[in-house]
Amino acid sequence: MSTFLIVEDDALHRNFLREVIIQSDLECTQLIEAADGEEAIRCVHEYKPKGIVMDLQMPNKTGVQAAKAIWAENPKMPIVFWSNYDDEAYVRGITKIVPACATYGYILKTSSKDRLRRSIQCVFLEGQNVIDREIRGVQQRGQDRSEGLSEAEYEVLLDITLGLTDQAIADRRNISLRSVQGRLQQLYAKLGLIEMPLLDSGAAEYNSRTRAVAVALMSRLINGKSIEAAELEYRRMTGKEAGS
Amino acid sequence: MSTFLIVEDDALHRNFLREVIIQSDLECTQLIEAADGEEAIRCVHEYKPKGIVMDLQMPNKTGVQAAKAIWAENPKMPIVFWSNYDDEAYVRGITKIVPACATYGYILKTSSKDRLRRSIQCVFLEGQNVIDREIRGVQQRGQDRSEGLSEAEYEVLLDITLGLTDQAIADRRNISLRSVQGRLQQLYAKLGLIEMPLLDSGAAEYNSRTRAVAVALMSRLINGKSIEAAELEYRRMTGKEAGS
DNA sequence: ATTTTTTTTGCGGGTTCCCGCAATGCGATC
DNA sequence: GATCGCATTGCGGGAACCCGCAAAAAAAAT
Numbered sequence: 001m002s003t004f005l006i007v008e009d010d011a012l013h014r015n016f017l018r019e020v021i022i023q024s025d026l027e028c029t030q031l032i033e034a035a036d037g038e039e040a041i042r043c044v045h046e047y048k049p050k051g052i053v054m055d056l057q058m059p060n061k062t063g064v065q066a067a068k069a070i071w072a073e074n075p076k077m078p079i080v081f082w083s084n085y086d087d088e089a090y091v092r093g094i095t096k097i098v099p100a101c102a103t104y105g106y107i108l109k110t111s112s113k114d115r116l117r118r119s120i121q122c123v124f125l126e127g128q129n130v131i132d133r134e135i136r137g138v139q140q141r142g143q144d145r146s147e148g149l150s151e152a153e154y155e156v157l158l159d160i161t162l163g164l165t166d167q168a169i170a171d172r173r174n175i176s177l178r179s180v181q182g183r184l185q186q187l188y189a190k191l192g193l194i195e196m197p198l199l200d201s202g203a204a205e206y207n208s209r210t211r212a213v214a215v216a217l218m219s220r221l222i223n224g225k226s227i228e229a230a231e232l233e234y235r236r237m238t239g240k241e242a243g244s
Numbered sequence: 245m246s247t248f249l250i251v252e253d254d255a256l257h258r259n260f261l262r263e264v265i266i267q268s269d270l271e272c273t274q275l276i277e278a279a280d281g282e283e284a285i286r287c288v289h290e291y292k293p294k295g296i297v298m299d300l301q302m303p304n305k306t307g308v309q310a311a312k313a314i315w316a317e318n319p320k321m322p323i324v325f326w327s328n329y330d331d332e333a334y335v336r337g338i339t340k341i342v343p344a345c346a347t348y349g350y351i352l353k354t355s356s357k358d359r360l361r362r363s364i365q366c367v368f369l370e371g372q373n374v375i376d377r378e379i380r381g382v383q384q385r386g387q388d389r390s391e392g393l394s395e396a397e398y399e400v401l402l403d404i405t406l407g408l409t410d411q412a413i414a415d416r417r418n419i420s421l422r423s424v425q426g427r428l429q430q431l432y433a434k435l436g437l438i439e440m441p442l443l444d445s446g447a448a449e450y451n452s453r454t455r456a457v458a459v460a461l462m463s464r465l466i467n468g469k470s471i472e473a474a475e476l477e478y479r480r481m482t483g484k485e486a487g488s
Numbered sequence: 489a490t491t492t493t494t495t496t497t498g499c500g501g502g503t504t505c506c507c508g509c510a511a512t513g514c515g516a517t518c
Numbered sequence: 519g520a521t522c523g524c525a526t527t528g529c530g531g532g533a534a535c536c537c538g539c540a541a542a543a544a545a546a547a548t
Contacts, residue, residue, distance in 0.1 A: 010328075010353070012256040084254075109254070152495090163455025165534070167447045179496050181536065188536090203411045207504070209535070210454055211407025217461075217471055224468065227461055396525090410505070423526050425506065432506090451534070453505070 003030040003047050004124075007040040007054040007066065008082075013109070017053055017082070020113060024120050026051075037061025041069050044077070051124040056083040056090050062225045064093040071099050078123050080105035080130075082116070087220035091138045092154065093229075105130040147190055149221070156183045158230040161213050161222055172237065184209070191215045247274040247291050248368075251284040251298040251310065252326075257353070261297055261326070264357060268364050270295075281305025285313050288321070295368040300327040300334050306469045308337040315343050322367050324349035324374075326360070331464035335382045336398065337473075349374040391434055393465070400427045402474040405457050405466055416481065428453070435459045 004021055008014040014033055021028060032047050034040040036058045043049070052070070056063035067079055079102070081094065086108060098104055105123040107116055111132060119130040131139070142148040149157065159169045169180045188194060188208050193215065196206050216222045248265055252258040258277055265272060276291050278284040280302045287293070296314070300307035311323055323346070325338065330352060342348055349367040351360055355376060363374040375383070386392040393401065403413045413424045432438060432452050437459065440450050460466045 012260055016256055160451075160454055161458060163450045163452075163458045165443075165448050165451050166536095167445065167534085168443055168449045171443060171445075175495095176497055178498065182496070184535090185537070199409075199412055199415060201411065204409050204504075205412045206407045207404075207409050207453070207535090208407075209451070210404055210457060213454060213457060214405060214407045214471060214475070217468055218475065220468070224461055224464070227458060231458070231462060419525095420527050422528065426526070428505090429507070448534075451505090 002027050003032060003049040004028045005032045005034065005040065005043050005047065005049040005052045005054075007034045007037070007043075007052060007058070007063065009035045009055065009058045013055070020117050021053065021120065024117050024124075026121070026124055037063065037066030037069075040066045044070050044074065049077075051078045051080070053080045053082055053120065056081055057085060057225060062090075062093075062229065064090060064097065064225075065229060067094070068097045071097060071102060075099040076101050076103075078103040078105075078127070080107060080120055080123050082107050082109060084109045085220075085223075086132075086134050086138055087223050087226075088138050088142055089220060089223045089226040091135060092142060092221075093226060095139065095142075103127050103129055106132060106135045108132050108134060149187065149190060152183055153187045153190065154221075156180065157187055157212065157216055157222065158226070160184070160209055161216070161227055162230055162234055164234075172234070184212075188212055246271050247276060247293040248272045249276045249278065249284065249287055249291065249293040249296045249298075251278045251281065251287075251296060251302070251307065253279045253299065253302045257299070264361050265297065265364065268361050268368075270365070270368055281307060281310030281313075284310045288314050288318065293321075295322045295324070295364075297324045297326055297364065300325055301329060301469060306334075306337075306473065308334060308341065308469075309473060311338070312341045315341060315346060319343035320345050320347075322347040322349075322371070324351060324364055324367050326351050326353060328353045329464070329467075330376075330378050330382055331467050331470075332382050332386055333464060333467045333470040335379060336386060336465075337470060339383065339386075347371045347373055350376060350379045352376050352378060393431065393434055396427055397431045397434065398465075400424065401431055401456065401460055401466065402470070404428070404453055405460070405471055406474055406478055408478075416478070428456075432456055 004026060006014055006017050006021070008017055018031060021031060030047070032043050032049065034043045038060050040052070040054065044052070054063045054066065063081055063083070070077055070079070081104065083090065091106070094104070094106065103123050105119050107119050107130070122128045122130045155173065156169060159172070164172070166177055166180045170177045173180070191212050193206070193208050193211055196204070199205050248270060250258055250261050250265070252261055262275060262277070265275060274291070276287050276293065278287045282304050284296070284298065288296070298307045298310065307325055307327070314321055314323070325348065327334065335350070338348070338350065347367055349363050351363050351374070366372045366374045399417070400413060403416070408416070410421055410424045414421045417424070435456050437450070437452050437455055440448070443449050
């Protein structure tokens with residue numbers, strides 16, 4: 001019995017994916033569907049699929065969160081991410097959680113039907129990673145030492161995006177207040193926020209901290225979903241998980 | 245010649261919409277498609293449709309920006325907004341630009357095909373506004389005097405989201421520094437950011453300003469698209485429109 | 489093991505943000 | 519015209535943020 005799993009909240013897109021997978025000659029004898037990340041995790045338990053095609057932006061858990069849970073128990077599960085978005089927030093999130101032994105793909109929804117079908121075949125039948133060219137570009141720019149954010153810089157970006165004070169960040173990351181401020185300064189430099197223009201009066205036009213968040217949002221280093229995930233993680237580590 | 249216009253970047257959704265409109269008995273003899281807001285504006289000029297069905301979240305101009313431009317020249321054009329998102333950022337954006345004489349609809353993509361078809365018929369054939377119940381709820385909560393943000397509070401929220409300093413906001417809105425700070429204090433109160441918890445050391449855990457932005461993003465008072473629109477508007481008024 | 493590079497850190501000072509107190513101005517209502 | 523409610527505003531002080539200077543510690547490279 002060869003089962004595959006589709007994880008996609010949009011009904012039209014689910015139907016389209018079903019069609020593509022059927023046409024992919026995967027010897028797929030059972031095709032299961034889930035409409036969000038939590039349902040996906042349940043389906044993996046119950047049906048033990050050989051591969052998954054998954055959207056990234058979904059209600060409840062995102063594709064990244066679901067993949068993290070799935071890979072925690074099935075590190076060799078091949079997953080093809082299929083998304084409208086090439087946000088570095090997603091790219092970075094995936095890169096952080098992919099097990100070394102897993103095969104994965106990241107295909108944009110703007111790709112042709114044929115490219116999607118061939119990518120699915122490559123990942124599931126040949127065990128090769130298939131990353132769309134645009135995604136590859138985002139990965140490479142993110143890894144550049146002089147302009148890409150380091151892990152520490154990205155963490156501190158998420159921390160200020162949540163609204164934490166410098167002292168709160170220092171406590172959570174177990175570093176000094178000045179060290180937090182040093183990381184922030186490096187972050188601002190990489191986001192191009194050094195020597196910003198002044199108002200006619202000579203006062204600053206931009207507040208560096210909130211401007212960094214704005215620039216990161218506009219360049220899709222972070223997005224609404226990565227903020228929600230960061231909020232959940234912070235609440236979990238500070239023991240404030242009750243709804244609010 | 246009775247022409248209608250579909251504005252939708254997702255090909256699957258465009259096809260679905262085409263089908264729904266054909267089934268709506270609109271006596272539609274020509275159905276034009278645009279894949280983004282800018283193309284939509286061009287099509288309105290060229291084809292002079294009797295009605296438009298438009299997505300909200302699109303590349304280049306959003307549905308709100310496109311509708312604003314279209315309504316500037318055709319204030320009676322009926323438009324049905326069809327979106328995956330009930331973000332207050334979109335609701336507020338639309339409410340701000342609808343001309344008094346226009347008929348419009350706001351339908352979520354999770355609504356049934358029948359509901360969508362009937363809503364389109366209601367707006368285009370009967371000239372009635374049709375707002376999904378969930379959207380209506382967002383509108384009402386937004387208008388509540390004690391918890392909804394006033395126009396001034398929402399403006400200052402967008403200003404801090406862009407990273408402007410208090411002085412820059414005062415200059416742009418022609419009010420005093422203290423007045424900006426007064427509006428910010430009211431904003432923080434409405435977002436529930438008064439008397440926030442402290443760290444064990446007695447220092448603040450959250451910085452009010454960035455926490456306000458985070459809460460607004462998570463509650464979808466603002467979103468990535470409204471930030472981009474606000475950035476464009478600020479650059480236009482400060483004369484810094486060159487790409488950056 | 490040594491050297492080099494990167495990161496962390498303390499101290500101090502300037503700027504921005506936040507908020508209380510109190511007064512003024514403006515618009516709406518009677 | 520008087521009164522009331524709301525918004526604006528000036529002043530001042532405390533807290534948080536930002537950054538320079540300089541030194542120490544840790545990690546990476548040789």
